[in-house]
Amino acid sequence: MKVPDNSNLVIFGASGDLTFRKLVPALYHLFQTKQLPDCFFVLGVGRSEFSDEAFRERLAVYLRDEYALSDQDLSGFLPHLHYLALDTQNAQAYASLKHRLDVLYEHYNTPHNTLFYLATPPSLFPIIPRCLAAHGLHEEHSGWKRLIVEKPIGYDLKSAIALDDALHEVFREEQIYRIDHYLGKETVQNLLVFRFANGMFEPLWSRNYIDYVEITGAENIGVEERGGYYDGAGALRDMFQNHLLQVLAMVAMEPSAAINADATRDEAAKVLQSLQPIQKDDLQERVVLGQYTASVVRGESLDAYRDELHVKPDSRTETYLALKLFINNWRWQDVPFYVRTGKRMPTRVTEVVIHFKSSPHPVFRENAPHNRLIIRIQPDEGILMVFGLKKPGAGFEAEEVSMDFHYQDLGETKLLTAYERLLMDAMNGDATLFARSDAVKACWKFVEPILDYKAQQPAVYGYASGTWGPREADELLKRDGREWRFPCKNLANTDYCEL
Ligand SMILES: NC(=O)c1ccc[n+]([C@@H]2O[C@H](COP(=O)([O-])OP(=O)(O)OC[C@H]3O[C@@H](n4cnc5c(N)ncnc54)[C@H](OP(=O)(O)O)[C@@H]3O)[C@@H](O)[C@H]2O)c1
Numbered sequence: 001m002k003v004p005d006n007s008n009l010v011i012f013g014a015s016g017d018l019t020f021r022k023l024v025p026a027l028y029h030l031f032q033t034k035q036l037p038d039c040f041f042v043l044g045v046g047r048s049e050f051s052d053e054a055f056r057e058r059l060a061v062y063l064r065d066e067y068a069l070s071d072q073d074l075s076g077f078l079p080h081l082h083y084l085a086l087d088t089q090n091a092q093a094y095a096s097l098k099h100r101l102d103v104l105y106e107h108y109n110t111p112h113n114t115l116f117y118l119a120t121p122p123s124l125f126p127i128i129p130r131c132l133a134a135h136g137l138h139e140e141h142s143g144w145k146r147l148i149v150e151k152p153i154g155y156d157l158k159s160a161i162a163l164d165d166a167l168h169e170v171f172r173e174e175q176i177y178r179i180d181h182y183l184g185k186e187t188v189q190n191l192l193v194f195r196f197a198n199g200m201f202e203p204l205w206s207r208n209y210i211d212y213v214e215i216t217g218a219e220n221i222g223v224e225e226r227g228g229y230y231d232g233a234g235a236l237r238d239m240f241q242n243h244l245l246q247v248l249a250m251v252a253m254e255p256s257a258a259i260n261a262d263a264t265r266d267e268a269a270k271v272l273q274s275l276q277p278i279q280k281d282d283l284q285e286r287v288v289l290g291q292y293t294a295s296v297v298r299g300e301s302l303d304a305y306r307d308e309l310h311v312k313p314d315s316r317t318e319t320y321l322a323l324k325l326f327i328n329n330w331r332w333q334d335v336p337f338y339v340r341t342g343k344r345m346p347t348r349v350t351e352v353v354i355h356f357k358s359s360p361h362p363v364f365r366e367n368a369p370h371n372r373l374i375i376r377i378q379p380d381e382g383i384l385m386v387f388g389l390k391k392p393g394a395g396f397e398a399e400e401v402s403m404d405f406h407y408q409d410l411g412e413t414k415l416l417t418a419y420e421r422l423l424m425d426a427m428n429g430d431a432t433l434f435a436r437s438d439a440v441k442a443c444w445k446f447v448e449p450i451l452d453y454k455a456q457q458p459a460v461y462g463y464a465s466g467t468w469g470p471r472e473a474d475e476l477l478k479r480d481g482r483e484w485r486f487p488c489k490n491l492a493n494t495d496y497c498e499l
Pocket of ligand 1: 012013014015016017018019021045046047048049086087088089118119120121122124150151152
């Protein structure tokens with residue numbers, strides 16, 4: 001990738017989990033592989049008091065433990081990290097940020113190109129830009145200024161619009177980079193290359209040949225320490241509204257005239273704007289909500305969701321969601337998309353399954369093959385094609401076989417993590433893999449009736465931890481004569497989910 005021009009990163013929320021677990025490891029790897037510019041600094045901001053040295057030492061402890069790095073490994077990187085204690089809600093306090101930035105720009109002798117990264121609680125997302133503007137820190141006369149915003153981008157349509165308005169008071173849309181880390185995943189990007197670099201799949205990619213599409217985003221973990229946040233969000237807001245709808249957009253969008261921020265995001269937004277709203281009367285039939293219950297999984301006793309830390313004991317929050325949706329356009333009219341996501345599933349897996357229609361005149365009625373294309377986003381990233389061949393021996397019987405490609409077969413190529421890729425893209429001013437305002441609003445617009453439905457306290461079905469969700473989710477497909485793909489080859493060991 002292109003090494004960005006000299007530029008700097010200010011992280012609001014630098015003492016938090018995201019900075020430790022994702023941002024700093026990503027920056028370290030980019031530094032170590034010489035992908036960062038010659039002159040760059042990171043200024044962490046938070047309320048906690050740290051000197052630069054104490055901040056570096058805290059991060060060093062984490063990096064040494066998690067990544068088995070030595071002091072020597074870290075010696076070149078750590079001096080680029082700085083810290084400023086600041087109450088982010090207090091506009092006046094930003095005078096000290098301005099001063100500190102001026103000192104650092106001069107010390108590093110770098111242009112004032114700066115990325116402001118909002119890694120704070122979302123309530124601060126509208127406040128920080130205003131405070132930056134109060135001190136002219138958003139002005140671009142001596143270098144570009146960009147803003148990275150983490151999820152959640154709003155809590156519903158109204159709050160997403162309000163947040164957008166607040167961001168746009170200070171930053172132009174092209175300066176705003178909304179992170180959806182799914183878009184930073186190599187295999188999600190591969191959906192575009194797979195579809196649009198090959199002439200052989202695209203002609204089949206429509207209602208004429210595709211029967212239905214399945215999208216699964218399963219996690220094997222529960223809510224862990226995030227119960228406080230998750231109980232107010234649920235699977236609909238946490239996974240579906242953002243990550244899975246972005247994946248769906250990549251699967252369903254029209255080929256763009258070019259791969260750049262405007263052209264690609266125009267097409268993604270069009271798909272999301274074409275989602276057919278689920279009518280009130282259909283919600284009960286088309287949306288299944290579930291919540292995990294206690295269970296013993298591979299010898300380990302796991303708590304029910306309601307017994308998790310910071311979760312209300314009578315919580316009705318869904319840890320599982322399955323739904324059936326349609327896209328109203330020429331390519332996809334009447335093709336169902338079945339999307340499911342859940343916590344405490346048997347394994348961690350994200351995949352898209354394209355189910356093709358059967359041949360128009362099925363001469364091999366016995367065992368007629370069911371053509372499928374499985375695009376595995378994680379883990380064991382790859383693509384599997386299922387088709388029929390003649391069963392060896394007498395007669396003409398068909399049997400299903402598969403051809404598969406695994407990313408790992410490409411050899412030692414180290415894939416960039418999502419945060420590495422997205423940080424680099426933001427520094428390079430490439431917004432292709434960031435969610436645009438119109439797409440985010442379209443997602444919320446589609447989700448809004450489901451949020452209203454949830455507010456009416458519909459049934460939330462229990463499912464034992466370590467299973468594929470409630471029975472009612474199987475019924476959703478069974479009613480249409482279909483079933484979810486079982487994503488693991490090895491039924492006995494779902495720890496590792498082979499393609
Ligand atoms: N963690 C993840 O994996 C993850 C994944 C996706 C999205 N996100 C999003 O990223 C954001 C940060 O998440 P997190 O998990 O890192 O949260 P966290 O661990 O709670 O950290 C929040 C950070 O914000 C700072 N902060 C809170 N109030 C502040 C204030 N008034 N002024 C200045 N700083 C303040 C805290 O520092 P002080 O206490 O020192 O003030 C801390 O550094 C959230 O919006 C979250 O939704 C996180």
